[in-house]
Amino acid sequence: xxxxILTLILFAMLVAVAFAIIQMRQLFAxxxxxxxxxxxxxxxxxxxxxxxxxxxxxxxxxxISTVLMLGTIALxxxxxxxxxxxxxxxxxxxAVTGAALVYGTLDMPNFGDANAPANAYLRQDYLDRSVTExxxxxxxxxxxxxxxxxxxxxxxAVVFTAGIGVLLLLGGLAYRRAEDDEES
Amino acid sequence: MQHHLILRVVVKILVAAIxxxxxxxxxxxxxSPGGGFQAGVIMAAAFILYGIVFGMxxxxxxxxxxxxxxxxxxxxxxxxxxxxxxxxxxxEFLNYNAFTPHHPSHGQHYGLLIVEFGVGVTVTGVMIxxxxxxxxxxxxxxxxxx
Amino acid sequence: xxxxxxDHGAPPEAIFDWAFxxxxxxxxxxxxxxxxxxxxxxxxxxxxxxxxxxxxxxxxVFMLYISIGKITDGTAPIFPLNMDVDxxxxxxxxxxxxxxxxxxxxxxxxTSLALALIVRIREAFGTIEEDELLILERAIDTEExxxxxxxxxxxx
Numbered sequence: 001x002x003x004x005i006l007t008l009i010l011f012a013m014l015v016a017v018a019f020a021i022i023q024m025r026q027l028f029a030x031x032x033x034x035x036x037x038x039x040x041x042x043x044x045x046x047x048x049x050x051x052x053x054x055x056x057x058x059x060x061x062x063x064i065s066t067v068l069m070l071g072t073i074a075l076x077x078x079x080x081x082x083x084x085x086x087x088x089x090x091x092x093x094x095a096v097t098g099a100a101l102v103y104g105t106l107d108m109p110n111f112g113d114a115n116a117p118a119n120a121y122l123r124q125d126y127l128d129r130s131v132t133e134x135x136x137x138x139x140x141x142x143x144x145x146x147x148x149x150x151x152x153x154x155x156x157a158v159v160f161t162a163g164i165g166v167l168l169l170l171g172g173l174a175y176r177r178a179e180d181d182e183e184s
Numbered sequence: 185m186q187h188h189l190i191l192r193v194v195v196k197i198l199v200a201a202i203x204x205x206x207x208x209x210x211x212x213x214x215x216s217p218g219g220g221f222q223a224g225v226i227m228a229a230a231f232i233l234y235g236i237v238f239g240m241x242x243x244x245x246x247x248x249x250x251x252x253x254x255x256x257x258x259x260x261x262x263x264x265x266x267x268x269x270x271x272x273x274x275x276e277f278l279n280y281n282a283f284t285p286h287h288p289s290h291g292q293h294y295g296l297l298i299v300e301f302g303v304g305v306t307v308t309g310v311m312i313x314x315x316x317x318x319x320x321x322x323x324x325x326x327x328x329x330x
Numbered sequence: 331x332x333x334x335x336x337d338h339g340a341p342p343e344a345i346f347d348w349a350f351x352x353x354x355x356x357x358x359x360x361x362x363x364x365x366x367x368x369x370x371x372x373x374x375x376x377x378x379x380x381x382x383x384x385x386x387x388x389x390x391v392f393m394l395y396i397s398i399g400k401i402t403d404g405t406a407p408i409f410p411l412n413m414d415v416d417x418x419x420x421x422x423x424x425x426x427x428x429x430x431x432x433x434x435x436x437x438x439x440x441t442s443l444a445l446a447l448i449v450r451i452r453e454a455f456g457t458i459e460e461d462e463l464l465i466l467e468r469a470i471d472t473e474e475x476x477x478x479x480x481x482x483x484x485x486x
Contacts, residue, residue: 110353
């Protein structure tokens with residue numbers, strides 16, 4: 001019961017923050033509100049028993065993402081322009097998409113169902129096997145690094161690629177080459 | 185009187201605690217919520233905080249650019265190297281049982297620690313590198329415009 | 331499939347299925363948040379606001395996915411430290427958590443690349459508003475087309 005009440009309160013706050021982000025034109029406020037959004041999402045994840053995901057979301061969303069966006073608006077501009085077009089067509093498109101998604105969820109099992117297909121097969125298998133095979137208390141880390149270790153290797157490669165990409169875009173190679181040309 | 189005196193004093197105390205917490209999260213990822221990603225992000229946050237408050241020149245004295253650029257690739261190398269090492273020991277790629285064949289769960293624990301360390305090193309390097317890339321560009325907005 | 335005779339005998343209260351509504355309300359809440367993020371991507375012209383909207387959309391997808399793994403009266407999938415597992419304790423499904431950990435990190439990778447591209451766009455075009463960017467790009471395209479057609483007319 002308390003979980004439901006907390007979820008409803010958090011959801012109301014999330015909706016309020018989302019509407020505020022849509023309306024605002026000051027980009028500094030938009031970035032900080034997105035950090036608040038990430039933090040509220042982390043709380044929601046804790047209520048849904050996903051403590052590792054909440055940890056990562058709080059660190060990444062409310063930490064790194066905010067710093068990078070602040071760095072971006074320091075390099076671009078701090079206000080967005082006036083809206084010249086009407087919002088009717090985007091609202092219609094979004095409403096149709098939302099209705100299609102809701103129609104898709106009508107077939108889904110109820111929230112918290114232990115016999116849902118997603119929870120029925122692999123969950124008990126991993127929980128049982130990781131006690132004997134890996135013997136580590138944190139099952140999420142055990143699955144992440146051992147049972148699904150390939151995915152984590154690919155993901156580390158993705159992070160590495162993103163770093164290389166940002167260095168290529170913003171590494172300042174053009175500045176350094178221009179400085180070398182001026183000196184020589 | 186320097187600007188932002190409270191920020192400077194508090195950050196000097198906090199950075200040590202944040203780095204210690206990042207190491208705790210890294211190596212206790214097996215026993216409590218945590219692991220490589222979270223630890224890498226928190227460690228990067230410590231250096232980013234130092235860089236924001238004290239300036240880029242000072243933080244580049246502590247962690248030069250070439251260090252973080254090397255760290256980016258080093259983590260992936262550690263992770264893939266762990267897999268290749270288990271191949272050399274006769275097992276399949278990324279089969280951690282190869283490290284202690286007589287007691288597989290110990291080998292799994294070693295493998296977990298090594299690969300999570302690799303992930304943590306890469307994530308730290310990438311986050312700090314991206315911050316350096318963003319913060320080293322000459323800004324177009326003057327301070328008075330804020 | 332229900333036979334046609336079943337519909338006539340059902341009482342009118344069964345149409346309003348309370349268990350179904352409370353079981354699916356969470357999903358609809360997350361879909362609302364997703365649509366708020368999608369609206370921001372579609373309806374706002376500033377590129378930074380588009381990236382923020384994309385982040386909100388992404389985080390709402392994570393919420394939907396994690397809610398699939400939640401089990402009522404369950405707890406976080408972390409065993410006690412001394413590893414004596416109580417068979418009566420229900421643990422939530424750890425597999426969606428693992429997949430969403432990967433997804434969050436991939437999300438920050440794409441966000442950082444998008445922000446780096448926005449900085450370069452600002453330096454190349456002088457603006458990050460979508461309307462002005464479209465006008466500038468159209469002008470560049472017509473200029474290039476004109477120059478290319480003049481060149482090929484000169485060759486022929």
